Amino acid sequence: MATSLLRIPPPQALLRPLVVPERLLLGPGPSNVPQRIQAAGGRQILGHMHPEMLQVMDEIKAGIQYAFQTQNQLTLAISGSGHCAMEAALFNLLECGDTILVAINGIWGQRAAEIARRLGANVYELLKPPGEYFTPRDIEEGLVQHKPSVLFITHGESSTGVLQPLEGLGELCHRHGCLLLVDAVASLGGAPIFMDQQEIDVLYSGSQKVLNSPPGSAPISFSERAREKVLRRKTKPRSFYLDIGWLGNYWGCDGEPRRYHHTAPINSFFSLREGLAMLAEIGLESSWERHRANCARLCQGLLSLGLELFVKDEKARLPTVTTVRVPEGYNWKDITAFLMDNHAMEITGGLGPTVDKVLRIGLMGCNSTGENVNRVLRALRDALGSCRRSRL
């Protein structure tokens, strides 16, 4: 063309090659992606309604049923991150005016409360200091006082490193006419959870933690009780993209012919399928044991370095994300930057209520190995010797 109508020229930065350095990702996620899952993500794509794609989705569904230990038909992957699955749970469970009780002992409860408020729900907060967990008595008091229709609680609190015991909570909620909604983004595959036996009504997770897939898809499942609450809604969920009725149909959960709903993230699903397949091959119990054992080794090593673990109660420590207090006299940013610059290794500082207080070390899926425990301990020893103790 003789004269260009374009006023914005092609950006120079885009004309250079993509740069992606190799890192050992030992933060609270995303975790490194094994070669097999990378390869699946790099495959040519299929149409979102092709029979082979629907087959992959059926396999993902079966894989989630295994990982969640559930027979729920309404089980699928959300086309978004764990945050998106949190919204999917709340958008479908809550109507304007519904009452929800949110157990808050870290950032995830705060986020759930924020989203529920945006939906016009009556939100009550049950609070615990970061690093602690809720007892059945705490929960029961909240249920009696507020009479919620939904209780939100976080199984793996990655901002504080706490593993919430779930035993008895489902039964307790149901005795009080309440549904149990559990966030297992950071814990799934790393600590035991039994959706059906523990009577959890909605459970969701993410792809980028123990499942070692890239972020961008998120397993979720609804119990029959939860499905019935959705069916009884007087108003449609605010989101069409996250409407579990439409999604359930697209995922073949309702026995009806599958209708086009949205274009799924095809090769995010390929990757998720492979992550679930690797978990099925290893076996859930082996995976739980591996995360338990490597977390225990890491904690022992951190104590040997003279560091202080943030979560006092040993059995309440999340096997996938370990929190350790920032050692006195150090700036946490110096330590994380030192590991990144000198060891090409990510560990992170705190998040939300733990900002400036802790360092967080994640050992998830393929990254949960004895070798990585040794690597991160060596790197930390190196950092403690090299970083300036600025505040002494």
Add this chain to the structure above:
Amino acid sequence: MATSLLRIPPPQALLRPLVVPERLLLGPGPSNVPQRIQAAGGRQILGHMHPEMLQVMDEIKAGIQYAFQTQNQLTLAISGSGHCAMEAALFNLLECGDTILVAINGIWGQRAAEIARRLGANVYELLKPPGEYFTPRDIEEGLVQHKPSVLFITHGESSTGVLQPLEGLGELCHRHGCLLLVDAVASLGGAPIFMDQQEIDVLYSGSQKVLNSPPGSAPISFSERAREKVLRRKTKPRSFYLDIGWLGNYWGCDGEPRRYHHTAPINSFFSLREGLAMLAEIGLESSWERHRANCARLCQGLLSLGLELFVKDEKARLPTVTTVRVPEGYNWKDITAFLMDNHAMEITGGLGPTVDKVLRIGLMGCNSTGENVNRVLRALRDALGSCRRSRL
């Protein structure tokens, strides 16, 4: 462990390898992914807040500004499909009680109206038969009658094959105190669009059409006028995941330090970056011309086969998706199945208002070639000779 607590065994289907057949995707999207973009999607990931990842996001932003021809600071990619971007636009622009006028001449207007109703907006519909487009006079009558604060219109109506002329619509909307929201999922890169010159207030697209990336991310941009409307909101957007204030901060659009919002789909962004880079290398005007020329060749060939194009007005034909009437006496499902089974090629039937009426053929990005025009015409000739004319 001696006794297993697991009641759900590992699914057998997951213990077999992932199966992904190779297909030529000549439907309305997703389109095939070139090797370079596949490779980017298969790279090891980075943390979502690593400086190199923020750099990739900056490059994506610059690439979208080029593709949209805009200098808007509030330009980024949504962590979801085109549908998710449609929700992002409506969730941020509309509050309960706001009035929106939706131009409906196919499925995308229908979807936008559905989402706007879920948000509690007053929704007025401006209707045209499928295959037609809106004139400035149509729009002005609607603006005068309904006094909306937002007008929604679809640039590339992939369900009908219509390209909507946008000239003058922005100015018209602004004269009536209304914002212009445009869906360019199916048209971006395939037909000229100039966000700033055409005074478009919110524009979004998808990754899986001309950009040839896998589905799962979606470019979006807000004009200063649109940003101001968002800032004047009395209520927070219902969605936290899609809150453009938070997203704009995460994408470095507001000059503030970037805060963690959600975990972005890291390698969907790698792929999108490469798709935008390829568009920048080819150049927008070359890309438009290529889509125009190959669409013209395809239309000529379809007419030579004795087929009838669904969109009568030649200049209103979408260069990326061509609609042709199902030839009399044939079942469209026989034709699409024949192409899939005998040519490993996807073309699709209609969608929404064009179901059972048309076949849709997409030539997008790397798939818009003379060779693919010839291949699909040969395959169609083959199908017309081989499929049973059941209704004669």
